[in-house]
Amino acid sequence: MSSSSEADVVVCGAGAGGLAAACALGALGLRVVVLEKQLRPLPIAKGELLQPSSLEALARWGAGPRLVRGGGVWIDRLCARAPDGRVLLELDYRRLLGAGRCILAADYPAILGALEDSAAPNVEVRRGIRVRELVRDSAGRVCGVELADGKPRTVSAALVVAADGSASSLRDGVGIALTREQYPHRLVSFEIPGSHCAELAAYVTDRGLRLAYPLPNERTRLYLQAAPDELRGMDGSDIRRWAVDAVTQVPALAELAQRLLAPETRRQLFAVPRYLADRLSVPGLALLGESAHAVHPMAAQGMNSAIADAVELAAQLTEAGEWSSAAVDHALAGYHRVRLPHLRHVATVSHNAARMLTMVSPLGKLLGRRLMRGTANNPRLSAATCRNIAGIDPHPLRPLDRLYQLGLLPDPRANQALPEPSSAATLEELA
Template identity: 55%
Template sequence: MSGSDTSRYDVVVCGAGVAGLATARAMSELGLRVLVVDKQHRPRPVAKGEVLQPGALRVLRRWGTARALERRNAVRLGRLVVRGPAGEALMALDYGRLPEGDRSLVAHDHLTILDALSEDLGPRVELRRGVLVEEALRDSAGRVIGVLLAQENRRSTVHADLVVAADGIASRLRRAAGIDGRRLDYPHRLLSFEITGAAWRPEDFSAYLTARGLRLAYPLPGGRVRLYAQVTPEELRGLDSAQLAAWASEMLRGTPALEPLAGPLRESLPTRQILPVFRLLTPRLSVPGLALVGESAYAVHPMAAQGMNTAITSADCLSGLLAEHLDRSGALSPGVVDGALRDYERRQVPALAHTARTSDNAARMVTDLSWRGRLLGRRAVRHTGANPRLLRAVTYNMAGLGPVRLTPLDRLHQIGLLPDPRAHRVPDA
């Protein structure tokens, strides 16, 4: 590889997914010069990261990104519902009971959300694709001061006061920083379908609790439906088209509420995607000069629709703390950055840990197929759904407006081992 050059920015963001673009957008609000790099030449269409919670939408409204999504016909959803196979509501999180302005989720295609985030990055943000981050650069004290990039036949050195690792679950920068990032896989996969031409589609974000696990459906723009089906890692291996069609018919027989999707589902079988499902929570979010944002630090089961949302709120938190440490000149320095990084870690580590627990509990409630998991999960759904106080707490947490912490006593109320005398004591929104 030949050729090299050196440049300087205030911030270099590694990764141009939701986490990276949100970080660049947040940093542009501070008037900083930002470089965003991504190893992919173009964003990949993936069947995830399509539902935005109110906590993230608060940030996107401030940036104007929410309006950009509305112009692209985003779908508003009012509830997140756990249902039985026939469609009966077992536990409904009613977002209409949240504070004014926070009373809906928004659904759109992942690529459209990326496009909306890219729309107004500002003149001080530069985005380069097809660029690989080879390593982090350090000074004599070990502080991260930039990155070494490779693009085609050239290497370049970029110096920056702040490097942001938004490079995903296999983050090279996280490993270089020596931060533990063990991915824990769930024992199932999610099969994703994009269904078009259906005469029926769900009106909300609906998780169906079936004998074979989770079936998750929600509407997308253009009359489309996103459908996820929980499968074992080997369930579809080696099936031909006829066997796949038989599998789909069997799945729908186990979820009668989704029977209206039968014909369009069969047509969508050739374009299905199978997604690994995992969780990750790092014990740290920074080292001097470097911050982790998004899946480099935190990943959860998509059933609770939390991963993309925490990436956006983490980016906003990081920029807000950086703004607090800036002096009147607005100039960055290693001292300013590292002070903000210490505050970022103190604030976000417990916040992400709480959201991770909430997401994991919600996912296991509907995906654990062991006899113990089925028993506890169904009891938790039923008793939480019948308890207005707990239902409000769970809704706030899912919406990203918490944390509202549940005590060990609350957990006993959730599975019906103790009656809750405070069940109807619901504070005002």
């Protein structure tokens, strides 16, 4: 593939999605320029859990082994638990997906560093560069970007990848619409040093979700659900005391309570949106990651969906077989056609998981417990749910399956095994 422009691809944004796109497209031999307005990654709690489907791509690019050598933590199960620690629903990855298939927990800056270090030599990352707007040719096709670095300057390319986040100006610039909804709660995140948990555990309480999982270097990530106005008027000390009270009410997490007051424990407060763009591409431009979609973090799908976007975009460009504007636009149409149904499925999986674990109304709690119990008691549905979350051979649940989960109908196929999962990166391949 060749071109006379400054780059074949301009990727706007050096988050996980943008750098995954750089790895995937750089591996095709394309000249990729990544433009990022921040000089360094922001220290925020996001994108710390890599599902097996993502690890397969990272292993192919060489980023997975870097994360393992850097101290990434393996997690082999997801559990929903009662406050006393009693299991409500367990998804054992090794049992349901096969030996060697796990989640890898790593710090977000480490994931970004591993992706950037794994990119091919034909990938260039430029930081501290702000994109002003898109450049179009005489036919209106996107053909590059204009930079906002003093005097007007453009970077031309046959493909622009918009990976510039939820407030994407590039998405707005091509008129792609999305409807943003907010969940009726907020999340408070704590990074707790000097502690360790062995699993990804969601504790279901009358006051909402309490989610904990391990991070490298003996740290724990803790998310606490709060009602929209529950923390109104509180300062940092008040929020920490509120968190201590919330954790103390979950005996399985009580040992973390006093650590929440330590000055080295970092805290962040998040609103929780969900959205999906109605289109993923226009001629010359692809939307990728948070510029196109966001889901509740409970099911650990956000960053993993962005990586899957990059994989599919590269697959469509490979299938196109040549590097011309017409071939690129054909590939972009295929990317939209193939990827959008997958993203709708991910949105459904994440939304259902979030509602099951975060609803606090009496009816909501009753439905959530029944859905968990129905899934836990049905081997077929447990396996399908695990694959949906892990991203390995996703198996969308039908409306009839919801009736089985709720216990309204007996499932005649409850013990019917699903086909063996397709290949995915194993621990040995990432070692």
